[in-house]
Amino acid sequence: MARTSSKKPLALAPSDPMPARIDPCLATLVDKPPKGPDWAYEVKWDGYRIAVHIEPGRARILTRGGYDWTERFPTIVDDARRLAVKTAILDGEAVVLDDQGRSDFGMLQRALGRLPSPYEAGAIVFYAFDLLYLDGRDLRRLPLGERRRRLEPLVAGREGAIRLSEEVQADGDEFFRVACAHGLEGIIAKHVEKPYRSGRGEWWQKITCKRRDSFVIVGFEPSTVPGHLGRLLLAARRGDELVYVGGCGTGWSNELSRELRKLLEGMATKSPAVALRRKAAVFVEPVLVAEVEYRAWTDDGKLRHASFKGIRSREDEAAVFQFSKGIEE
Structure with a gap:
């Protein structure tokens, strides 16, 4: 059930300049949903995090890393121009839905054109x-509950390319259980009294049904089947360097296996991006990122039971997994 409120939005100060870009607020991975009336829950969408900037006469779309991807999302841009605002910045997720209404990253990356696809950009x-910003007012200093009270009248009930990500009033543990049972990626918990803060913090928390991160593709091992992919070789960031974290050999169909093999062969290099020797390996330029689902890490920093979910361009570098002092970020 969606959260509703009878409170009126708080009055704001005089006009604020519109930011050219805002670093997004990022959720911290936790094991269990937080409890209490100060927490609101949403579905964790499986797509691209983007910000929609609406300005007089135009709309722009920026990725999490700050790249302008306006041309890649024409239907979202077109719908943004129809919103009843003069200026605004909306934070959210671009997704493609499967036939059961679940977001599917593989379908999204095909719609964006990296691989042959039956899905068009209009499906996004x-x-x-x-x-974060509305008609001359910077909303980031307001609590989440106040920001949502301004967001909902703009997008609630719409069925076009821009829609509302509903808040759910439920017990966090039960909502998480139901989300996993329905094949969703997980849930997000947000503290309703906190302002919007760029970067990762405890005021937004993510609870995932399985672990999932992005890793740089640094090579592949051919399959014993001619023309097919056997295993992707993956790397994470540690400081300014890439370090090998193991491989991924499942998650693709026969057709996708051939497409990935052909794509990667066109990026082959004799200069590996990581310190790794593999007799059968073909190393590639580190320009693509694999979305990978996995169960855990080994003691020596390798992925366990990794499964391929999709690819993206490395130009949005912010998404790549980075080691901190321990294994987990």
């Missing part, structure tokens, strides 16, 4: 979950 939907 933007689920807005926060409003």
Whole structure:
């Protein structure tokens, strides 16, 4: 059930300049949902985090890393121009939904054109979950509950390319259980009294049904089947360097296996991006990122039971997994 409120939005100060870009608020991975009336829950969408900037006469779309991807999301841009605002910045996720209404990253990356696809850019939907700027007012200093009260009248009930990511009033543990049972990636918990803070913090928390991160593709091992892919070789960031974290040999169909093999062969290099020797390996330029689902890490820093979910360009570097002092980020 969606959260509703009878409170009126707080009055704001005089006009604020519109930011050219805002670093997104990022959720911290936790094991269990937080409890209490100060927490709101949403579905964790499986797509691209983007910000929609609406300005007089135009709309722009920026990725999490700050790249302008306006041309890649024409239907979202077109729908943004129809919103009843003069200026605004909406935070949310671009997704493609499967036939059961679940977001599917593989379908999204095909719609964006990296691999042959039956899906068009028009299938991409933007689920807005926060409003950072509206008609001359910077909303980031307001609590989440206040920001949502301004967001909902703009996008609630719409069925176009821009829609509302609904808040759910439920017990966090039960909502998480139901989300996993329905094949969703997980849930997000947000503290309703906190302002919007760029970077990773405890005020937004993510609870995933399985672990999932992005890793740089540094090579591949051919399959024993001619023309097919056997295993992707993956790397994470440690400081300014890439370090090998193991491989991934499942998660693709026969057709996708051939497409990936052909794509990667066109990026082959004799200069590996990581310190790794493999007799059968073909090393590639580190320009693509694999979305990978996995169960855990080994003691020596390798992925366990990794499964391929999709690819993206490394130009949005912010998404790549980075080691901190321990294994987990």
